[in-house]
Amino acid sequence: MDKLNSRKKYMRDVYSKYWTNVRKRYGIIQYDKDLISKLVQITKSGKVLEVAIGDGYPYSHALTEKEYDLYGIDISPQHVEMVRKALPSINVSVGDAENIKFRDHFFDLVFCFRSTWYFSNITKAVSEMLRVVKKGGLVMFDVQNINHPIHLKFIKEQIKREKSYTYEITTRFIKNFIKLIIRPIRFYPIHWSLEKHIILETPTDPNLLKQFFKENMIVFQVYGVEWNNNKYALRKLETGKDFDKYDRLVYKATKP
Ligand SMILES: C[S@@+](CC[C@H](N)C(=O)[O-])C[C@H]1O[C@@H](n2cnc3c(N)ncnc32)[C@H](O)[C@@H]1O
Secondary structure (H helix, E strand, O other), rough: HHHHHHHHHHHOOOHHHHHHEEEEEEEOHHHHHHHHHHHHHHHHOEEEEEEEEOOEEEEOHOOOOOOOEEEEOOOOEEEEEEHHHOOOOOOOEOOOOOOOOOOOOOOEEEEEEOEEEEEHHHHHHHHHHHHHHEEEEEEEEEEEEOOOHHHHHHHHHHHHHOOOHHHHHHHHHHHHHHHHHHHOOOOOOOOOOOOOOOOOOOOEEEHHHHHHHHOOEEEEEEEOOOOOOOOOOOOOOOOOOHHHHHHEEEEEEOOO
């Protein structure tokens, strides 16, 4: 199986067990609140799709209180089942962000948060989101910025883990012992397998998206995320030059 397919398989079959615990631990932060209010501000009613909906919290759950016809897709059947049980008003189904099974121009708004870095091909996913939204409709998503030092360091480490099996297995076992020791204080899931490392997260180069939007004549706005700002987490960026100060960027694109 090639690398990208093993990532998809992992996201489909394994990742949901980990994410549900982590998501609950995150709770709702200012960033989530700002994203939710942006969504509500830009589209007041109509059909809304969350791509990679997870267990439905926090975004779609918050929107169930408003006048929307809500839809969600996720690659993991376990996540889809969780949404069906907890949030039955959402039309949720198993689906791949890179091949969305809805017709063109079907939605008034499409969004995807905390997920694009798990996709194998971000421009394919963004063009799918743009395909299913109506003309003049909005697509919102966030990306990890590959040019930020945090992600440059992270990717270097990921490549090292993928290339050297000995390094990977040794660090995996050392980390597991540390996790066992700190378990009475904090719970981290432990993964004892001897399988090769799979790179699950790929940050995005903002220049790739800039080029993609230019070629497709799409108007877009970018926001940098300020994690320590309690009042407002999204800073509107006017030019490309400030992008690399932010490890997370939020894009809002309008379908022409
Ligand atoms: C970190 S979780 C975020 C879930 C939710 N958006 C949230 O913010 O809580 C990432 C989600 O992406 C989903 N996912 C990964 N690859 C996908 C793909 N190709 N198509 C659809 N969903 C995918 C995973 O199953 C998981 O639910």
